[in-house]
Structure formats: C-alpha cells, structure tokens
Amino acid sequence: MHQPTASGPTRFGFFIAPYHPLNGNPTLQLQRDLELVELADRLGFAEAWVGEHHSAGMEIIAAPEVFLAAAAQRTTHIRLGTGVNSLPYHQPMMLADRLCLVDHLTKGRLMMGIGPGQLASDAAMMGIPQPRQRDMMHESMDVLVRLFRGEVVTAKTNWFELDEARLQLLPYQQHGLEMAVASTISPSGAVLAGRHGAGLLSLAASDPSGYEALLPNFRVYEQTMAEHGHTVRRADWRLVAPMHLAETRDQARREVEWGIGHLVDYIRKLSGMDVPWGDTAAEAVAQWVGPGFPAFGRATIGTPDDAIAAITDLAEQSGGFGTFLVLALDVADRDATRRSARLFAEHVIPHFTRANRNRVASLDWANANSERLMSGMRAGVEAAFERHGQALAAALRPRREGQ
Numbered sequence: 001m002h003q004p005t006a007s008g009p010t011r012f013g014f015f016i017a018p019y020h021p022l023n024g025n026p027t028l029q030l031q032r033d034l035e036l037v038e039l040a041d042r043l044g045f046a047e048a049w050v051g052e053h054h055s056a057g058m059e060i061i062a063a064p065e066v067f068l069a070a071a072a073q074r075t076t077h078i079r080l081g082t083g084v085n086s087l088p089y090h091q092p093m094m095l096a097d098r099l100c101l102v103d104h105l106t107k108g109r110l111m112m113g114i115g116p117g118q119l120a121s122d123a124a125m126m127g128i129p130q131p132r133q134r135d136m137m138h139e140s141m142d143v144l145v146r147l148f149r150g151e152v153v154t155a156k157t158n159w160f161e162l163d164e165a166r167l168q169l170l171p172y173q174q175h176g177l178e179m180a181v182a183s184t185i186s187p188s189g190a191v192l193a194g195r196h197g198a199g200l201l202s203l204a205a206s207d208p209s210g211y212e213a214l215l216p217n218f219r220v221y222e223q224t225m226a227e228h229g230h231t232v233r234r235a236d237w238r239l240v241a242p243m244h245l246a247e248t249r250d251q252a253r254r255e256v257e258w259g260i261g262h263l264v265d266y267i268r269k270l271s272g273m274d275v276p277w278g279d280t281a282a283e284a285v286a287q288w289v290g291p292g293f294p295a296f297g298r299a300t301i302g303t304p305d306d307a308i309a310a311i312t313d314l315a316e317q318s319g320g321f322g323t324f325l326v327l328a329l330d331v332a333d334r335d336a337t338r339r340s341a342r343l344f345a346e347h348v349i350p351h352f353t354r355a356n357r358n359r360v361a362s363l364d365w366a367n368a369n370s371e372r373l374m375s376g377m378r379a380g381v382e383a384a385f386e387r388h389g390q391a392l393a394a395a396l397r398p399r400r401e402g403q
Contacts, residue, residue, distance in 0.1 A: 007320030013047030049083030084113030088136035115182035194224025199236035206241035207297030235322035257281035304347035
C-alpha cells in the first residue's frame with residue numbers, strides 16, 4: 001500500500017455531471033443517478049455533487065438543486081452540492097432563494113458550487129457573450145454572499161439589478177451555505193474563492209494541464225485569502241478525477257469498453273474535430289488511461305490499489321487536500337458501476353481515513369505479546385484443573401449400580 005507524504009484526503013464523494021449515452025432512456029438514466037447518490041450514502045461517502053447543463057444532449061440535469069431535493073428524500077447523511085450553479089445563467093436573488101429553500105428541505109446538507117458555465121452552446125442559446133462569463137460570475141457572487149448573510153443589497157450591472165433586495169428565508173445552516181468555486185487551469189476560480197473565503201473545487205485535477213496548475217492555483221488562492229482576511233484550510237479543497245474500479249485491471253478496462261464510445265463521440269462532436277485514438281473501444285481506453293482525453297484528463301481504470309496510488313500522487317502534487325470526488329461518467333453498465341463504488345468504499349476510503357489503524361495495532365500488540373499471553377492462558381487452564389480436578393474425576397467416574 002502507498003502512504004502519502006503530503007496530507008491525503010479524508011472525505012470522499014461523487015461528482016455527477018452527469019454524462020449519459022444518447023441511445024438510452026433519459027428517465028431511467030436520471031433514476032440511476034439518484035440510485036448512485038443513494039448507494040453512496042449507504043456506503044459512507046461524504047458528498048455528492050451534481051452539475052447544471054442545458055444543451056449538447058449528454059449532461060441532462062438542468063437544475064441541480066431540484067435533483068438534490070429529490071436525492072435528499074432518499075438519503076440520510078450525505079452532503080449534497082450543486083456542481084456547479086452557472087451564475088451567469090441566473091438572476092442572483094432568485095438563485096439564492098431556491099438554494100435556501102433546498103437547504104431547509106435537506107436540513108442543512110446543501111453545498112453550493114460556483115462556476116461561469118462550461119458549455120459554449122448553453123451561453124450561446126441565452127445570448128451570453130463567452131468573454132463576459134467570468135466577470136458575470138464575479139458580479140453575481142459579490143451579491144450572493146451578502147444575501148446569504150442577510151444583508152439588504154442594492155446593486156446594478158448590465159445584466160441584473162437589485163433594489164433593496166433581501167432574502168425572506170435565510171439558509172438553514174447557521175453559518176451559511178458552504179461554497180466552493182470551480183477551478184480548472186486558469187487562476188480565475190482561485191481568485192474568486194479567495195476573495196470570499198470559499199472552498200476550491202478543482203475539476204481538472206487529472207488533466208495534464210490542470211494537474212500542473214494545482215499548486216500554482218492554490219498559491220493564488222492562499223494569497224487572495226490572506227489579502228481578504230480569510231483563513232486557508234486545505235481541508236476545504238476538493239479534487240475531481242475519473243475512476244472505475246474492478247478486481248483486476250483487465251476486468252476494469254473491459255467494463256469501461258461498454259460505454260466509452262459515447263464519451264469519445266461527445267468529445268468529437270463538441271470539439272468539431274476527429275480524434276486520433278483508433279477505432280476500437282480498447283484503443284480509446286488505452287488513450288484515456290495514458291495521455292488522457294481533452295477536458296476529462298487521465299482516468300484511473302483498474303484496481304483499488306491503482307486508485308490509492310492515483311490519489312496519493314494527487315496529494316503529493318498538490319501538497320495536500322481534503323476531499324476527493326470520483327467523476328461519474330456512465331461508461332460501465334449499472335452493475336459494474338455499483339461494484340466499482342463498493343470497491344472504492346471497501347478498500348480506498350479506509351486506506352486514507354486509516355479506519356483500521358487501531359485494529360492493526362491491536363493485532364500487532366497481541367502478536368508481540370503472544371508468548372506471555374499464551375503462557376498465562378495455559379497457566380490459568382492448569383490451575384483450574386488443579387482446583388477442580390477431584391470434582392472432575394468424580395464426575396467422570398462410572399456410577400455404581402443402585403447409586
């Protein structure tokens with residue numbers, strides 16, 4: 001087993017965009033997403049994040065807060081995050097109002113993810129200029145944090161206006177909603193998170209460029225946090241990467257071959273370019289675990305030990321982080337996906353949480369003291385025989401007839 005030299009994560013969860021093949025039943029696909037959150041809750045995963053998208057067919061959850069309200073009815077402990085709300089798509093007061101409602105419905109399990117919007121096709125349909133999206137995200141968050149604090153807000157931009165706006169229902173959580181800002185390669189997310197004291201959500205941790213940007217972006221985050229008087233906690237940093245696990249690497253790769261063609265087709269059509277990865281599913285899998293896919297980065301497709309090694313590497317590259325999120329991609333069938341989640345919960349999570357450290361120490365202590373303990377046990381047995389030998393002999397002696 002690998003032991004990280006930097007602080008490895010102690011919390012784990014799923015990041016569900018989601019990505020679903022276009023030849024499946026969308027109603028059933030959404031039900032399976034709910035089932036995955038329900039399973040994650042039973043297995044002890046700490047978080048589930050759900051994305052927002054409005055076009056391109058595969059990422060079919062348009063309102064993560066609505067989905068999470070449904071998931072909350074099926075779960076007990078798992079915290080539920082919008083991964084992410086695309087701020088330029090929403091009037092900020094209306095978004096804040098909806099999130100406060102869901103925070104009450106979940107009794108404080110809601111988290112808010114923040115981003116500018118990922119798909120160019122989403123922004124295009126709404127007439128949002130792509131160069132403006134990050135500025136719009138900053139403008140929206142500036143008022144959202146004030147609304148969540150209960151302030152009365154008056155603000156005007158070229159795309160929204162608030163006039164003495166206030167929330168009639170504040171968050172259920174006494175200290176407000178936990179927020180995390182999406183970060184990929186540019187430092188924009190790190191700056192926004194640092195300005196408002198929010199957590200950092202690194203969505204491209206396994207992408208070669210995103211991997212190299214982890215530590216530089218965190219340094220920007222630390223500097224910005226300090227400039228605005230906030231305390232930096234690496235425990236508030238979340239990293240996302242794709243994984244699928246099985247008992248062997250060969251089995252894991254065969255299971256992913258089931259649906260990887262849909263993912264490759266999605267990448268091809270969004271980018272408008274042919275992809276030079278060969279024509280077979282096996283070749284696509286080899287590309288994904290090797291150089292990686294654009295935007296999706298490198299995948300870990302293998303065993304729990306492979307997952308431990310990959311997460312350890314991320315901990316060492318980043319200097320340490322608090323939560324690892326498995327990017328759910330619907331590339332294996334339902335049973336294999338559920339088995340992968342169980343393998344992760346059974347073997348990967350306890351490695352990093354050191355859940356068995358006292359059990360191991362207990363057996364090691366028993367082994368180190370075995371001679372003394374066993375000799376004492378034997379002495380006790382012998383003493384018992386000596387004390388009760390006559391009674392035992394009498395009990396075993398044949399009874400005479402008539403007695």
